[in-house]
Amino acid sequence: MNAPIPTHLLPRLQPRPMPPAMLEALKARFADRCSTALAVREQHGRDESPIDAPPPEAVVFCESTEDVAEVVKLADRYEVPVIPFGVGSSLEGHLLAVQGGVSLDLGRMNRILSVHPEDLTVTVQAGVTRNQLNNEIRHTGLFFPIDPGADASIGGMSATRASGTNAVRYGTMRENVLGLTVVTARGEVIHTGTRARKSAAGYDLTRLFVGSEGTLGVMTEITLRIYPIPEAISAAVCGFPSIDAAVRTTIQLIQLGVPIARCELLDRHAVVAVNRHDKLSLPESPMLLMEFHGSPTGVQEQATTVQEIAREHGGEHFQWATTPEERTKLWSARHRAYFAGLQMKPGSRTVTTDTCVPISRLAEAVTAASEAAEAAGLMHYIVGHVGDGNFHLAYLVDPNVPEERATAEQLNEELVRRAQSMDGTCTGEHGIGLHKMDFLANETGTGSVDVMRTLKRALDPKNILNPGKIFAL
Amino acid sequence: MNAPIPTHLLPRLQPRPMPPAMLEALKARFADRCSTALAVREQHGRDESPIDAPPPEAVVFCESTEDVAEVVKLADRYEVPVIPFGVGSSLEGHLLAVQGGVSLDLGRMNRILSVHPEDLTVTVQAGVTRNQLNNEIRHTGLFFPIDPGADASIGGMSATRASGTNAVRYGTMRENVLGLTVVTARGEVIHTGTRARKSAAGYDLTRLFVGSEGTLGVMTEITLRIYPIPEAISAAVCGFPSIDAAVRTTIQLIQLGVPIARCELLDRHAVVAVNRHDKLSLPESPMLLMEFHGSPTGVQEQATTVQEIAREHGGEHFQWATTPEERTKLWSARHRAYFAGLQMKPGSRTVTTDTCVPISRLAEAVTAASEAAEAAGLMHYIVGHVGDGNFHLAYLVDPNVPEERATAEQLNEELVRRAQSMDGTCTGEHGIGLHKMDFLANETGTGSVDVMRTLKRALDPKNILNPGKIFAL
Numbered sequence: 001m002n003a004p005i006p007t008h009l010l011p012r013l014q015p016r017p018m019p020p021a022m023l024e025a026l027k028a029r030f031a032d033r034c035s036t037a038l039a040v041r042e043q044h045g046r047d048e049s050p051i052d053a054p055p056p057e058a059v060v061f062c063e064s065t066e067d068v069a070e071v072v073k074l075a076d077r078y079e080v081p082v083i084p085f086g087v088g089s090s091l092e093g094h095l096l097a098v099q100g101g102v103s104l105d106l107g108r109m110n111r112i113l114s115v116h117p118e119d120l121t122v123t124v125q126a127g128v129t130r131n132q133l134n135n136e137i138r139h140t141g142l143f144f145p146i147d148p149g150a151d152a153s154i155g156g157m158s159a160t161r162a163s164g165t166n167a168v169r170y171g172t173m174r175e176n177v178l179g180l181t182v183v184t185a186r187g188e189v190i191h192t193g194t195r196a197r198k199s200a201a202g203y204d205l206t207r208l209f210v211g212s213e214g215t216l217g218v219m220t221e222i223t224l225r226i227y228p229i230p231e232a233i234s235a236a237v238c239g240f241p242s243i244d245a246a247v248r249t250t251i252q253l254i255q256l257g258v259p260i261a262r263c264e265l266l267d268r269h270a271v272v273a274v275n276r277h278d279k280l281s282l283p284e285s286p287m288l289l290m291e292f293h294g295s296p297t298g299v300q301e302q303a304t305t306v307q308e309i310a311r312e313h314g315g316e317h318f319q320w321a322t323t324p325e326e327r328t329k330l331w332s333a334r335h336r337a338y339f340a341g342l343q344m345k346p347g348s349r350t351v352t353t354d355t356c357v358p359i360s361r362l363a364e365a366v367t368a369a370s371e372a373a374e375a376a377g378l379m380h381y382i383v384g385h386v387g388d389g390n391f392h393l394a395y396l397v398d399p400n401v402p403e404e405r406a407t408a409e410q411l412n413e414e415l416v417r418r419a420q421s422m423d424g425t426c427t428g429e430h431g432i433g434l435h436k437m438d439f440l441a442n443e444t445g446t447g448s449v450d451v452m453r454t455l456k457r458a459l460d461p462k463n464i465l466n467p468g469k470i471f472a473l
Numbered sequence: 474m475n476a477p478i479p480t481h482l483l484p485r486l487q488p489r490p491m492p493p494a495m496l497e498a499l500k501a502r503f504a505d506r507c508s509t510a511l512a513v514r515e516q517h518g519r520d521e522s523p524i525d526a527p528p529p530e531a532v533v534f535c536e537s538t539e540d541v542a543e544v545v546k547l548a549d550r551y552e553v554p555v556i557p558f559g560v561g562s563s564l565e566g567h568l569l570a571v572q573g574g575v576s577l578d579l580g581r582m583n584r585i586l587s588v589h590p591e592d593l594t595v596t597v598q599a600g601v602t603r604n605q606l607n608n609e610i611r612h613t614g615l616f617f618p619i620d621p622g623a624d625a626s627i628g629g630m631s632a633t634r635a636s637g638t639n640a641v642r643y644g645t646m647r648e649n650v651l652g653l654t655v656v657t658a659r660g661e662v663i664h665t666g667t668r669a670r671k672s673a674a675g676y677d678l679t680r681l682f683v684g685s686e687g688t689l690g691v692m693t694e695i696t697l698r699i700y701p702i703p704e705a706i707s708a709a710v711c712g713f714p715s716i717d718a719a720v721r722t723t724i725q726l727i728q729l730g731v732p733i734a735r736c737e738l739l740d741r742h743a744v745v746a747v748n749r750h751d752k753l754s755l756p757e758s759p760m761l762l763m764e765f766h767g768s769p770t771g772v773q774e775q776a777t778t779v780q781e782i783a784r785e786h787g788g789e790h791f792q793w794a795t796t797p798e799e800r801t802k803l804w805s806a807r808h809r810a811y812f813a814g815l816q817m818k819p820g821s822r823t824v825t826t827d828t829c830v831p832i833s834r835l836a837e838a839v840t841a842a843s844e845a846a847e848a849a850g851l852m853h854y855i856v857g858h859v860g861d862g863n864f865h866l867a868y869l870v871d872p873n874v875p876e877e878r879a880t881a882e883q884l885n886e887e888l889v890r891r892a893q894s895m896d897g898t899c900t901g902e903h904g905i906g907l908h909k910m911d912f913l914a915n916e917t918g919t920g921s922v923d924v925m926r927t928l929k930r931a932l933d934p935k936n937i938l939n940p941g942k943i944f945a946l
Binding site for chain 2: 116117118119120121160161162163171172174175184188189190191193194195196197198199200201202203204205207208210211212216227228230251254255256257259294295297298301329354356357358359360361367388389390406419420421424425426427428429430431432436439440443444445447448449450451452454455457458459470
């Protein structure tokens, strides 16, 4: 069912076979926790991207930072790639073993190491997922706001600099990781950051590792900011006559400084998919799905402002979700949009875009993308964290029809170039991985990518940490 | 009047004399804009730290990124240090030419290059100061919140990862720099980031350069986030029976998630100094100076909550500053606390501390620091961005009495160790510079400092960019 690796990515396939001595050493050290079973390797050799590649040669199930360090020391000795693996929900081919090697499964590193409710910080192992974290700290009255669609691991979210629906108010992983434990390419364990809210102590290694997609070090423990659950929360949906009207409402909210917590766009296709998948009856027009956090008065005030602005842009059918159950239903539906979309075209795979533009250009960017997809006749839907200027156009392609994939890639490329010409980025939150490598230099210039290469060579001279990703060395 | 360089810093003095050919090349290229006059060099060879060192050998007044690139290319060729200079307000010896070389004065690079009010972004040259920026964008209804005490340059603020009184709500330079133009150690010009609010495109070079204190590259242009001036602003002062009571009030506010915009502590000594210097009549007890931003209702609501919490901790004499003039008077006084303090002891210099701790440990940290300073009988005062867990204890030392300086350094060291034992940092916003180098390894561990060294060697192999700072190579 999977599509073959696209031709233009074939040069990335540079297998570096693992010496038998390394596998023996892994088996000796980890016994059953080192697997070479094909099914296990295949499960660890793919992600949610539409790209396929041969699986890693082995999978090691790590249970501690020391386990990770030992695998990396062996990898250093034998010059074998290691690829950290959380839950496998990355979208751009981050996890693909394009140069072979070992998948480091961190899923068993799922302990919450310390909660400091009085400091609004928590320290977790990298394999803890975002839902697990929120379930385990709920009794403290605090929550962790970053929520990519999938129930991703905190390690994976840190590695891709993830964000989600709450970023407009709470920031992304960039703003919410305070410190890290990292295994370096030589298998040494280092610590970055502190539990203080800010620091000017030397280079910002925390921010360097966050978003480095496993290519500079393996993050094993992560200290995060957490937040008081707001006194009042209110969610609403509002339909609009056009995508443009919905986005212009958002732009005005942001420009006015309304402290909205979530502001999500769903185009008509996305609403139809979500209605069908989650048995909802949302009005099937472009829609904003919003949430307000604060005191009861503050929330009421924000809601009033938003309704006024929405009305000016033709917004109607304002529906409020005031009980926690109603809210959960709405947001769960939003988070399942990816799967809802896939079900619109059984057997399809998704080619997802992730551009983010300065807010004033958003209406233009979304409308152009939507029109191009309609004109191409390719099934698609749009969801977007529009409060950040970030949106996802997902093309549903039949893996058995190569033309569909080619069209999707072509549309994605046009969409990215458009965003970059607007001072925007090819990826707001998914990362570069394998799939967006060709876009990076156009965005930051070759000088900047050269600096990234220099950093990579300095910190990973043998190129063993998730090699072949972000940029070609 | 200045104190000699302390004995323990003498090994940092490693002059690398400039070859005559380099000076000739600078003169040929920059004519009058390259100065070797002693007065000019001395002005560029010091900052607000209590440390003295021989001045740089030349000062070049740069007017463009190209000027900077040309100086750095010559420095690369002749292996001569270059030290970027904004307004000279750094506090930890960042600007001292401990290895000789050229001071790159960026003060003439003071143009605002573009303002995008609709996107809430602005791009400035590095020499623009924070007050200049706010004056020039005021007509747009937007402002840039980061406000260290001095009217520092945006370049200098980026280089030290500065923050100030608004950080509790708006973040620090870390959160507010979106992109950079940087001259690398080879004199190449690169760009980082975009004008989009978030990005997952490759390594976070922006955050790597922010806080690198001129040691990895010279930032020449900076794109910043700016914010709508709040609809309503209200400021208040409140006196407390003890430092402990004031800090506990703060802790509770933060833990409750009250979105306070500024929350500053002044101890009794600081209030006395500010009263005298600015002809105010604030009650001379430990004091919180607060500001609330939002809608009129939101501000009123925050104020009510704060008054209730303050009262529980014995807070009294709540005074409101509601007009812009009253607010400006209060905050200007707060920003001049450094100079007000110096006037308490004419001829003195300041040894300033800058620890930042997890919020729950703040009362303990501030009280212990205050008691130790009282016990040592050294004149001092405390001001603090307590909403962040960050505070400054400033010791006033007579440069002619070496024992005072030694006592201050001893107290500072104890205070730093205490903060670090609480999972805090030796510097919340001033940076490491020369003065805090010995504290860094204790905070992050030698492994982490080794990674910083590796990055420095990779990006600046000839060690020409502000050498001898942050860590010994």
